[in-house]
Amino acid sequence: xxxxxxxxCGTTVxxxxxxxxxxxxxxxxxxxxLEVIELDPLTVDLAPLEMEDWGE
Amino acid sequence: xxIRNGSDRLTVGIVGGSGYTGGELLRLLLHHxxxxxxxxxxxxxxxxxxxxxxxxxxxxxxxxxxxxxRLAPCDVLFLAMPHGQAQAEIERYAGLAPRLIDLSAxxxxxxxxxxxRAYGHAHAAPAWLERxxxxxxxxxxxxLRDACYVSGVGCNATAVLLALWAPxxxxxxxxxxxxxxxxxxxxxxxxxxxxxxxxxxxxxxVVRPFQLTGHRHEDEVxxxxxxxFDVRIAVTSVEMVRGVAAAVHITLPAGLAERxxxxxxxxxxxxxxxxxxxxxxxxxxxxxxxxxxxxxxxxDVGWEYxxxxxxxxxxxxxxxxGKGAAGTAVQCLNLMCGFEETTGLSFGGFFP
Numbered sequence: 001x002x003x004x005x006x007x008x009c010g011t012t013v014x015x016x017x018x019x020x021x022x023x024x025x026x027x028x029x030x031x032x033x034l035e036v037i038e039l040d041p042l043t044v045d046l047a048p049l050e051m052e053d054w055g056e
Numbered sequence: 057x058x059i060r061n062g063s064d065r066l067t068v069g070i071v072g073g074s075g076y077t078g079g080e081l082l083r084l085l086l087h088h089x090x091x092x093x094x095x096x097x098x099x100x101x102x103x104x105x106x107x108x109x110x111x112x113x114x115x116x117x118x119x120x121x122x123x124x125x126r127l128a129p130c131d132v133l134f135l136a137m138p139h140g141q142a143q144a145e146i147e148r149y150a151g152l153a154p155r156l157i158d159l160s161a162x163x164x165x166x167x168x169x170x171x172x173r174a175y176g177h178a179h180a181a182p183a184w185l186e187r188x189x190x191x192x193x194x195x196x197x198x199x200l201r202d203a204c205y206v207s208g209v210g211c212n213a214t215a216v217l218l219a220l221w222a223p224x225x226x227x228x229x230x231x232x233x234x235x236x237x238x239x240x241x242x243x244x245x246x247x248x249x250x251x252x253x254x255x256x257x258x259x260x261x262v263v264r265p266f267q268l269t270g271h272r273h274e275d276e277v278x279x280x281x282x283x284x285f286d287v288r289i290a291v292t293s294v295e296m297v298r299g300v301a302a303a304v305h306i307t308l309p310a311g312l313a314e315r316x317x318x319x320x321x322x323x324x325x326x327x328x329x330x331x332x333x334x335x336x337x338x339x340x341x342x343x344x345x346x347x348x349x350x351x352x353x354x355x356d357v358g359w360e361y362x363x364x365x366x367x368x369x370x371x372x373x374x375x376x377x378g379k380g381a382a383g384t385a386v387q388c389l390n391l392m393c394g395f396e397e398t399t400g401l402s403f404g405g406f407f408p
Contacts, residue, residue, distance in 0.1 A: 006315075008314050008315065009314055010318055010319060029333070029336075030314070030318065030336055030337055031336030031338035031339065031342070032337045032338075
């Protein structure tokens with residue numbers, strides 16, 4: 001199991017060995033969706049957000 | 057006092073056990089494997105079986121209420137009477153048990169003058185104030201270990217204090233500003249004595265400003281944080297039986313990243329058994345909510361922060377009868393008597 005740092009909150013997120021580019025991971029602490037943008041080296045970034053009106 | 061081994065348990069009494077806090081204490085202590093509840097007093101209900109007043113205890117105990125005049129010596133005595141009554145007879149209670157845990161407001165403040173200002177009358181036993189340890193383990197754990205006399209906590213004070221604790225401890229919060237705590241509370245905070253204000257046609261459905269300035273729990277929070285922190289508590293009664301939801305409106309430095317706040321909160325709360333960081337980008341339950349905490353000893357903390365301006369709301373939710381009263385008191389019992397801190401407090405809540 002690989003690991004990557006959540007770009008939002010900084011915690012360590014486990015990544016399956018067979019993860020694919022473009023796959024979306026969810027941080028277990030802050031719930032942020034992380035998109036795998038590179039496999040070597042393993043790199044994630046904030047996944048594109050659909051705009052929503054939660055809380056409006 | 058030494059914890060007895062084998063089948064022996066510490067004997068526990070509850071003085072003033074017919075209120076909501078007493079009922080919650082009993083619910084927890086009757087399933088605590090280190091203690092045996094041996095006596096529970098009520099002047100109003102003396103002679104009655106406990107479940108006659110606390111129906112959720114049916115089938116769990118054969119105890120009946122007794123008058124406090126019939127109290128016998130025991131290992132630990134919980135005092136769960138209305139404010140003002142414990143201080144009036146504290147010498148007698150201390151003579152009955154080597155360990156006292158008072159859930160009222162009588163011994164939370166260390167200073168007699170501060171008590172007089174907050175509660176509007178002189179304390180009846182001011183020499184005892186310094187003998188009590190403030191009973192919030194998250195900020196006072198070391199002092200609670202092996203303490204003999206422990207005060208309870210104010211439910212609203214606890215919510216405000218835990219909401220503020222991480223940024224204060226982490227040095228992110230400048231004391232030179234008003235800290236405005238908007239606190240929404242349920243009806244059980246008012247106790248089980250009916251009043252015109254609690255009458256169902258008058259209480260149901262309310263969003264009723266209760267006390268927006270000068271709340272007496274402000275002194276409890278200032279005592280814990282330091283008087284340089286200008287804590288102001290505004291309480292509103294809402295449609296809820298159990299629960300406290302605090303949002304403390306403050307200004308933090310602008311330009312912080314989310315990971316800065318996460319680091320601050322993790323530094324304060326990692327390893328704490330009953331404080332959870334709730335700050336999530338997904339789902340319905342993104343912030344602390346009291347409804348999810350009913351019957352538990354958890355306090356959930358979180359935040360909302362605007363990096364452009366630094367404006368922030370620091371959040372905490374808890375059950376006023378649980379973490380805000382009886383749950384924390386049992387947590388203190390565990391620390392005082394050398395039990396595992398989480399003993400008897402494992403209930404995790406329910407949903408929906």
